[in-house]
Amino acid sequence: MAYSDKVIDHYENPRNVGSFDKNDEAVGTGMVGAPACGDVMKLQIRVSKDGVIEDARFKTYGCGSAIASSSLVTEWVKGKRLDEAATIKNTQIAEELALPPVKIHCSILAEDAIKAAIEDYRKKHGLEQADGEEAAEERVA
């Protein structure tokens, strides 16, 4: 199958590969897996006190599309507020990387990973998910 240039670029030069200390108060960790292909993805965010994602890291064991999807998401979320980052949709990832239909699940995995990382950070700090999400939706509308 032919990969798009953007997928190949992220695959050959993945951005933000690595790990943060998951016990760090400022770090949120999301781990997800796709049974269909056995891909495993860990995505971490480092969040400032005022709720802005300062940095992100990922580690993905999977195909080129899964690596590219997580690499792209770590770039996108930097500088975003948590509620903004939570609105990233797999369709945006799939569109940016021109993923073919059989690789859409890779973009779903990346969306679920960032959501899980945000959720983990919020849990650590006793923040309610619903409030942030509602605020985000209001802005879109």
Place this chain on the structure above:
Amino acid sequence: MSSHFELFGLAPAFAVDAAALDRAYREIQSRVHPDRFAHAGDAERRASMQWTTRVNEAYRTLKSPVQRAKYLLELNGVDVGFETNTQMPGDFLLRQLELRETLAGANQPEALDALLAEVRREQRLLVQGIAQLIDDSKDYAAAAGEVRKLMFLDKLAAEIDVAYEKVE
């Protein structure tokens, strides 16, 4: 259409008698094989082809623990969600990351042997658990979670096979 189990005269259970499955498969295959219909009419030849395809698919499904479990769960109205369910338990995913890191760092056949033995051990434990959940407690939702785990390990075992070709 009869179920794959009925086709081979087996009880619909996760625990299958592998020898009985192989026997039934060879027996049916020998009756429907296209070679036997080489001089028959079009309709018969086509029917033979269709039966062969059906029998092969049923055999492949029942032979593989993951596919057999998935099929059984579907017969019982439970979707295993291979494509859609990404929320695996955290400790399981951590373990999967660890195993994949070990694979990435394995550059000797001996290291791959050790990893493969560990993966096979975990596969066996999962298969035992799935048999218990499907056949004994009939807890299909819990079984689906274990089948998803087995998918990850099957995939990893296949990747270890590929890695052998690189180190040897």
